[in-house]
Amino acid sequence: FWHNRVKYRLADIDAPEVSNPKCESEAKLGRxxxxxxxxxxxxxxxxxxxxxxxxxxRTLATLTRDGRSI
Numbered sequence: 001f002w003h004n005r006v007k008y009r010l011a012d013i014d015a016p017e018v019s020n021p022k023c024e025s026e027a028k029l030g031r032x033x034x035x036x037x038x039x040x041x042x043x044x045x046x047x048x049x050x051x052x053x054x055x056x057x058r059t060l061a062t063l064t065r066d067g068r069s070i
Contacts, residue, residue, distance in 0.1 A: 041063075
């Protein structure tokens with residue numbers, strides 16, 4: 001996801017691929033995960049803790065709201 005012009009990847013979640021899924025089932029699960037994350041992000045403010053970068057240059061981060069992982 002993008003936030004304040006930075007591309008982030010969640011550090012503590014391994015979600016199905018959406019850009020290059022291995023099968024239609026993975027593609028469907030990836031779309032579902034994408035929509036759910038958008039809903040969670042839009043549900044209110046959250047705390048973002050950066051954890052470094054991945055091999056694609058995305059900033060790794062954990063997100064919490066009220067002490068619980070998003």
